[in-house]
Amino acid sequence: MLSGGAVETRWIGPPPDRASTLVFLHEGLGAIGMWRDFPDRLAARTGMGALVYSRFGYGGSDACALPRPLGYMHDEAAGPLPELLDAFAVERAVLFGHSDGGSIALIHAGDRPHPSLRALALEAAHVFVEDVSVASIAAAKEAYESADLRARLARHHGDNVDCAFRGWNDAWLDPAFRAWNLEAFLPAIRVPALVIQGRDDEYGTARQVDAIAAGMGGRAETLMLDACGHSPHRDQPDRVIAAVAGFLERHAIGG
Template sequence: MTTLADQGLLDLGDETLEYRMIGPRPDRAPTLVLLHEGLGCVAMWNDFPDKLAAATGCGVFVYSRAGYGKSSPVPLPRPIGYMHDEARTSLPRLLDAIGFQRGILVGHSDGASIAAIYAGSHQDHRVRGLVLMAPHFIVEDISVKSIAEAREAYNTGDLRARLAKYHSNVDVAFRGWNDVWLENDFRTWDISEELAYIRVPILIVQGEDDQYGTVRQIEIAQEECYCPVDVALLPGVKHNPAREAADVTLRAVSDFVTRILHGHEASAAA
């Protein structure tokens, strides 16, 4: 187990991951592990992790996956199963390395899909719940259309310059996400089967105007999951609820976290 500073680099052997740790460490309180979107990193969460720690009393661990932020790069092209690789190889090692004891996985977009795959393929009793913001369980037409528009903005607009402020190797970060979705038979990607094996409560937070996915994603979770699925569908919000509707998202997530973790601890003490 690594003694966690407030921020730094976590050495997992074949990859080095940038991280921030806010609030109590995993041996003192439950931990919320934040998994970022397909173009995200530690810094792109802004102050949401700090507010989440303050609202819940939990420790919040935020990290950049390999290929993002200041973490080590990844070889390109990435395989279609890159999210499965993250969920089945990288995330388990990270949770062990930080001394994760109990808590909730909080994922956004790709990070939400990775969290769902992990919970559906690992019976990890340390994980008491999932918060999935704008998750993908299948590939929709709207997803591919918006990802193609992102490529155009990257190649001809200012998206590359904006992302370069956050990623040490911006081309690896962007192409490692964008090329997989557009240049492979990614339409076959489907993680709905994993949902049936999740055994912890789920909160889905999604914007009604999400340009990367429709309410069909929510319906799939409700159809496939045997666990409770709570939904916060936010009007006027697109793909990033934590940024576009920070207060409402914070309240929904913190209420869920408090209910799940405090309820579990109360029942364990009874």
């Protein structure tokens, strides 16, 4: 239970006083179940614990108010995320963020990072809005309203399905969101980061990776994956697990 309500959580592996903790931040339509077994596999490979949670308005967590503010990722980075780290007494955290979750991780690391923060592992994170992003998000709206996307998402979000989809989709398609930009947060990030993206990502281009790597105050490593779309942990799980494990070993972060 956080100050804003109840959030759905799952803990994997050793407790935070025995190992570092992977904290999984899901995408704009994600939830605990949509990670499948990836957190279990990465935790087992690294010997780390893992904290997986659904943000407010997603999965089995309490609902959120709509419309979401255009700064909803900033709000998550400054409020529920550090509060959750405190609630679970996380001592050494590695934020593993996918898409919106990656952007939340960058904001958190570049603004008021939790004392436990040690590293970032990012998949398909955005720091600005591209035409390809807007086009794909508009296509998702069409699929939600006239195809089977709502039914498929409802399997993971239940009564939160409209909150999850509209909160994300309406914000990104708001014309004012075109000015959204996180590059000012990057120079203040001092922890190492691994930045991963698929070459076939339908929501963003390699410009996102280049901007993050160039702007980071700390060391950034990049990995572009062939035959891979917006979700590297689903399209290329073995490559992602090996890359993250190697990155953490190089920085002496692990179980």
